[in-house]
Amino acid sequence: MAEIVITGLSKIYPNGAAALKDINLTVADGEFLVLVGPSGCGKSTALRCVAGLEQPTSGTIALGGEVINDLPPQARDLAMVFQTYALYPHMTVFENLAFGLKMRGSPKAELRAAVAVVAEKLGLSRYLDKKPRELSGGERQRVALGRAIVRAPQAFLMDEPLSNLDAALRVQMRTELLKLQRDLQATVLYVTHDQTEALTMGDRVAVLYKGRLQQVAPPRQLYDRPANRMVAGFIGSPAMNFITVRLNHRDHGPSLELGGQTLMLPEDYLESRPGLKPYRQKNLIAGLRPEHFNPAFGDRTKAPAGLQVRVEVVETLGPVNYVHFSLPDPLAGIDRVPFVAALDPAVPATPERGLNLAIEPHRIHFFDPQTGAAL
């Protein structure tokens, strides 16, 4: 296995549209790096540039210290798993698995042994004589994985390999794929649009938006300390709530003007969040994660920061209720901003009734209203 180093990668199409802008990314040896972003953000283009299926406009791609920009895909020693699996329909499972080795001219006996080992590992031994069309979605998925593994390439590229599976199988394959990756100590560059997949699978996650890399960090850090509003809104489900707030600082301490209400903040709040100091008496964007709302009971003075809301819809998921409400955003001149709070089902939330919510002040995220950068 080897590391992949992407330096200054840009891809500009002849019509002037930029798919990728100055991407710098390193996938360490044995690392599972997930490239995530909304559809059309350029993540597949980036993967295809690494694969050699597309030519970057500028920048270099190195595999194990060797620049591979000028090598055609077949000379790069990378294996790719496609979203549609792209199994050869006219070949049996055995032939599909063996194709890569056959192309590299491996001796017959060696090839047979390698295929047998991989088929055993993936539970495909019974299907070796079948054609892809006789297999279920999950089995085809395994064949696609097996075809990549059997060659023992320098690194794996995966383009949304689980997105064609049904929900239950996808969750199962997530763990299986991870186990396999740990076993092989494989370097994996994994592309997905599913932030849950990204958070659960990645050693590190790279968030791509409009062709630019927004943040590369371990999942926990991405969730706790998003670099900007885009990352904050993309990571987490349901998505973070955003609203324009005003940071006031009067004699009785700092407070937030939020949705026409005032949230008291601890006295030393600005000392603990020095990034906020320049924004005193100014507007900025607050981000509140749905799961950080708590019910505030009775005494509002005791609650760290209380909000009075009117419940609109309650979604029951079992372990948690999604309580939908809205707040006015007078600072931005918007009548209603939709909000979601993820609350314990024991909290009595009824549509058309009022509810007192609290949020820990230190869990509020702040973003610059112009740049969207986290503060």
Next chain:
Amino acid sequence: MRRSGVLVYIATIAFILLSFFPFFWTLLSSFKPASQLFQINPAFWPQPFTWENYRAIFLERRFYLNIINSIVVAGVTTCICVALGSLAAYGLARLAFRGKTLILGFILVVSLFPPIAIVSPLFLMFEKARLINTYLALILPYLTFALPLTVWLLTAFFRQIPFELEEAAHMDGAGTLRTFWEVTLPLAAPGIFTTAILTFIYCWNEFLFALAFTTNDASRTIPVAIVMFSGYHTVPWGQILAAVTVVTVPVAGLVLLLQRRIISGLTAGAVKG
């Protein structure tokens, strides 16, 4: 449900009988002696049964030469057509380049050109080039008229093959030609067989160029040779019928043989799922 099933059955049988009868009558009549062919009340079965017509075309007229000519001309044309056509069609289906539509349109226009308009200039050219009465005199014009069809049909077939399969083959270490040979071509097989059959039949049946560019019995192809059976005073119907029977059988056989390949190829090509 059941009644419509019976109706379909009856209609199919009626259709088969109707379309098969002329062939069947040709077959029967080819075994009849000349006297019986011109009987006022035609007899159904040959009486007496005779191989005379077949003996005459093969031993007196050396009809096997014409069959060989036809096989060579149609076979060579088909092979070249499929080889060139599949390469051109692959490029047209896969590569993005300027003026692709224009090229496809231009190719189509070539096949719309009326053959009769180019017979005389071609004859003059071929005579100068000493090609008259050679296989090349037929293969060249057949190629010009069959290739456009080949390219169009195969382009459509290649477009149906998911590009990701070829990308997967590249990632697996196969070069461009290897990918074409191992992945694309097997998947395009039904299309290629269909195209091959159509091209072969076109060449097998072609009359105008064959009539113009061959001048002696030994270099003629089947359709022209059969027409040339007729003399000033007599039309040897028995021999014509025998010849027609002889040349229909291989074509029908070829179609049936390749048809099976087409069907199996179609199911093997199923990618969706």
